[in-house]
Amino acid sequence: xxxxxxxxxxxxxxxxxxxxxxxxxxxxxxxxxxxxxxxxxxxxxxxxxxxxxxxxxxxxxxxxxxxxxxxxxxxxxxxxxxxxxxxxxxxxxxxxxxxxxxxxxxxxxxxxxxxxxxxxxxxxxxxxxxxxxxxxxxxxxxxxxxxxxxxxxxxxxxxxxxxxxxxxxxxxxxxxxxxxxxxxxxxxxxxxxxxxxxxxxxxxxxxxxxxxxxxxxxxxxxxxxxxxxxxxxxxxxxxxxxxxxxxxxxxxxxxxxxxxxxxxxx
Numbered sequence: 001x002x003x004x005x006x007x008x009x010x011x012x013x014x015x016x017x018x019x020x021x022x023x024x025x026x027x028x029x030x031x032x033x034x035x036x037x038x039x040x041x042x043x044x045x046x047x048x049x050x051x052x053x054x055x056x057x058x059x060x061x062x063x064x065x066x067x068x069x070x071x072x073x074x075x076x077x078x079x080x081x082x083x084x085x086x087x088x089x090x091x092x093x094x095x096x097x098x099x100x101x102x103x104x105x106x107x108x109x110x111x112x113x114x115x116x117x118x119x120x121x122x123x124x125x126x127x128x129x130x131x132x133x134x135x136x137x138x139x140x141x142x143x144x145x146x147x148x149x150x151x152x153x154x155x156x157x158x159x160x161x162x163x164x165x166x167x168x169x170x171x172x173x174x175x176x177x178x179x180x181x182x183x184x185x186x187x188x189x190x191x192x193x194x195x196x197x198x199x200x201x202x203x204x205x206x207x208x209x210x211x212x213x214x215x216x217x218x219x220x221x222x223x224x225x226x227x228x229x230x231x232x233x234x235x236x237x238x239x240x241x242x243x244x245x246x247x248x249x250x251x252x253x254x255x256x257x258x259x260x261x262x263x264x265x266x
Contacts, residue, residue: 224249
């Protein structure tokens with residue numbers, strides 16, 4: 001059985017200590033300029049929180065990044081707020097050096113039991129034939145996070161993320177784990193927070209820390225590439241919102257998110 005790095009650094013990085021607490025090893029292999037990616041930290045909390053509820057699927061997760069988290073030892077503490085028939089809710093804190101660094105609220109349910117009307121549905125973006133494949137394992141450097149994924153991007157957006165901005169605060173493309181791990185709901189946070197930010201296309205390169213990120217999980221994804229579509233409507237005094245839509249290889253909307261972030265360069 002293949003062992004995937006994401007599972008090693010989330011599921012296998014947690015050791016239960018009782019009463020809704022786990023010790024966690026925050027890996028340096030998901031860093032962006034030396035700082036663990038926020039989506040990876042959310043996934044770590046999501047794995048721990050899921051062990052305390054009976055429902056199989058996250059429906060919504062909101063995380064606030066209230067302090068820096070560094071690679072190394074941490075604690076995850078989960079508190080169940082509601083155990084209901086259709087949904088459960090818990091609150092989860094990631095604690096390092098005695099301080100909460102990420103605090104989250106998660107609603108759980110069962111996506112396979114949901115019924116009702118559907119539509120209108122936004123279709124996934126199409127990619128032009130000249131899209132550029134950016135192979136993560138070939139891009140080694142300070143941002144180890146990039147090494148974990150393959151990216152397929154329209155040529156102009158690939159160039160925009162690399163230093164020739166398009167002038168439009170939007171980005172789209174496809175994304176997958178470089179080691180062949182297939183997407184699932186636990187991995188949605190790293191995909192929602194893993195594509196080059198849309199503000200890069202305005203020429204604002206550099207660290208863009210997340211202040212808050214909310215993800216809505218809409219369907220269990222099929223194997224294969226995920227299509228990601230990002231847009232920022234307002235950049236104000238260095239603060240921006242970014243909306244993200246994610247579709248699976250069958251064209252199903254599997255997640256959508258909104259984050260509040262900062263761009264720390266001019």
